[in-house]
Amino acid sequence: MAHSFPLPRTCPFAPPPEYERMREEAPLVRASLPGGDVWLVTRHAEAQRVLAGTGISTNPATPGHPTAAFRTEAPSPEEEQALEHFRTGHFIDLDPPDHTRFRRLLIPEFTVRRIKELRPDIQKLVDGLIDDMVAQGSEAELVEAFGLALPSLVICRLLGVPYADHEFFQARTREMLSTDDDSHAAAFAIRDYLDGLVTAAEQAPKDDLLGRLITGGRLTHDELVGVMFLLLVAGHETTANMIPLAVLTLLRHPDQLAALRADPAGWPMAVEELLRFHSIVDWAAFDRVAVEDQEIGGQLVRKGEGIFVLGASANRDERVFERPDAFDIERGARHHVAFGYGVHQCLGQNLARAELEIALRTLFERLPGLRVTVADADLTAKYDGAIFGLTSMPVAW
């Protein structure tokens, strides 16, 4: 039987309830979408097998790619033109060897060592945001004041956006990531802005990420703009959504929070468990297509068949995680697939880990009485969004 897809979450702390039944049924199950059927990968081992990339493509131009399966009609020429504009340098959508060319250039910018050097800056940005919240009283809306604000400032720092442009950049990014009608206009405004930023840097490259990419001389102007755009999008809403969800989860598990307060050395493992537990990306980034016939988890998958990996299901697979629905910072959750796996595994994962760790540790240190001021039932969430998150979370301290 083909399942309907996508399935909604009904609770902010759990994937869609049907995932457990689907995982039980088989490692790969069939789902119906308007443009045709696709495979859903439900278990951890098969998720890693598909994401590892052999015989699999992530490129939306590959015949059978499942992004087309959501459509009932072909894109208009205007839509095609707009998409084309954003394709250059968007290496998350490329397969090796095209993908490798970009990835190789960027890996040195996101190593554990490079991110360690950024930590004092991240700490300053976190402290500044908490100073602002405290200066305004003893209440705040955490999604806006902290969750969205931090990754935005970190990205500005990483991309070399001058301080004077922060407000413009943050406002447009927020519009672009919203579901409002002006989100397309905001995306074009940001791309134009980044185009100008790259042009200026080409004239006088500094010793920063963009400057090093320019002096490396391997990317065209348009590719550089596309890479900057991808870093902005990939590193923003993901981290932004994780912060309030993590705060909420830790407040609901006061013993584990107390343990972290007593021994901050536990934060890195707590962050891994938070990433596993929430699996906010789930399937949206894990769209793939088979480029040859192959067997996956005992199932024949034919060339041209579309696949979605259900990351949130793989991260609750009882074959790999004991008591998968329990939140447990002691479990050692490092092998989760919240950052993906294989060739496209999150480039910014070390940065995301540093942001989450510093943000959460500092929030709970500096605001010891931090609490959510509305009942769980009144917290609104983006249940149907590609990346799961809360739309607002009023807090007091």
Ligand code: HEM
């Ligand atoms: C890729 C999750 C933060 C940059 C990915 C993928 C996932 C992911 C699941 C794999 C997509 C795929 O397999 O197709 C997350 C989560 C984050 C986060 C959960 C935060 C909690 C960041 C940050 C940056 C970043 C802070 C950088 C500023 C990227 C890039 C890719 C990527 C560039 C594409 C890598 C490639 O295709 O080679 N991320 N991400 N991410 N992420 Fe992240």
